[in-house]
Amino acid sequence: MAEPAALPGFETLRAGLAVSLRGVTKVYDSGVAALGPLDLDVRKGEFVSLLGPSGCGKSTALRLIAGLGAPTSGTVGIAQSTSGTRAGHSIGFVFQEPTLMPWATVRENVRLPLKLSHAQPAGANTRVGEALAQVGLTEFAGAYPRELSGGMKMRASLARALVTDPDILLMDEPFAALDEITRFRLNNDLLALWRNLRKTVIFVTHSVFESVYLSQRVIVMTARPGRIGAEFRIDAPEPRDEDFRTSAGYAGYCRKVSNALAPSYSGQS
Incomplete structure (x- = not known):
């Protein structure tokens, strides 16, 4: 669990926001510019996916939100925990590997x-x-x-x-290594869990199909250094199920998101 209040740039946000990034960049000691500048607001209770090619800074952004590092410039704002503490256990992080003892x-x-x-x-x-x-x-x-x-x-x-x-759940490609059947089942279970608990979820993925199925909003990131290239609100009926996954509406959203993502894979941004 992260302790974001220990890092600079964390502040109380305006009502309704869970996370706010303003002008956030990350340049590593090697000189690699991994991220930004990035501006992103996530509302409380929202399910947002960060989608983009490998190395575009998706996981870097997630780690900065978690307080597992500090931005090179800009500010990372995290809403005060509903428990009344500024940080504490307001953030939960699910990594790509389970990392169980x-x-x-x-x-x-x-x-x-x-x-x-x-x-x-x-x-x-x-x-x-x-x-x-x-x-x-x-x-x-x-x-x-x-x-x-x-x-x-x-x-x-x-x-x-x-x-x-936690108030905020950060998930870094948690289902990437799973077979398709298991991944679909966990996607459905995650959505059911989100509907019941109404956590704020920020989900990193490489999959257009997964991002559209899960999210209220898909953020398409450019190639490194990662910035927001496009944004899509997925206005689909709830609860989402296999009917949505096989619908023309779902296919249409996937096509739009794929088209927005294509320049990142061709070296354009």
């Missing part, structure tokens, strides 16, 4: 953020149970990572991010 059970892997924050055991047990139930892993609480499928490992990683009840 192989020697610990699913239950203990999910408990880790609470253990690190010295949560009371009774309350921690309740939160772990709730998080496992939210991702459908209650029956596998005592299993070890080696006993889980790839999809179940990612569910455990998601439960670990949810266990602190």
Whole structure:
């Protein structure tokens, strides 16, 4: 879990916003300009996908929002946590790899953020149970990572991010390594979870199809240094299901997003 208040540039935002980036750039010590300038607002409870080619700064932007680094210039604004603290556990992060401790059970892997924050055991047990139930892993609480499928490992990683009840959920290509059937199932489960919890979700992906299916808004980023090349609001009926995935409306959105993404892969921006 991130502690963004420890970094410069974090401020209280205007009502309704969860995240606000203003003029954000990132230049690494090697001299590589990875990102920006980037301006982006994300509303509370919104599901936004960042879509773009490899190396365009999608993950860099996510890590700056999480407080896992500081921008070279610009400001990163994060709304005050609804728990009343400025940072605390207001952000949950799901990485591309599950990064589970192989020697610990699913239950203990999910408990880790609470253990690190010295949560009371009774309350921690309740939160772990709730998080496992939210991702459908209650029956596998005592299993070890080696006993889980790839999809179940990612569910455990998601439960670990949810266990602190964060306001903002950052997801860095969490389903990229999964087979198509598992990926579709987890997409559906993630949308159901988002509808129930109404977290703010910022989701990084390479997949046009995944971004359109999941998101209220798709942000298409240019090739490095990443900037916003195009933005699409996906006005589709809720809840989204397989009917939407096979609809003409879905195909139309995918075509528009693909066309906007094409210049980034051809070296134009």
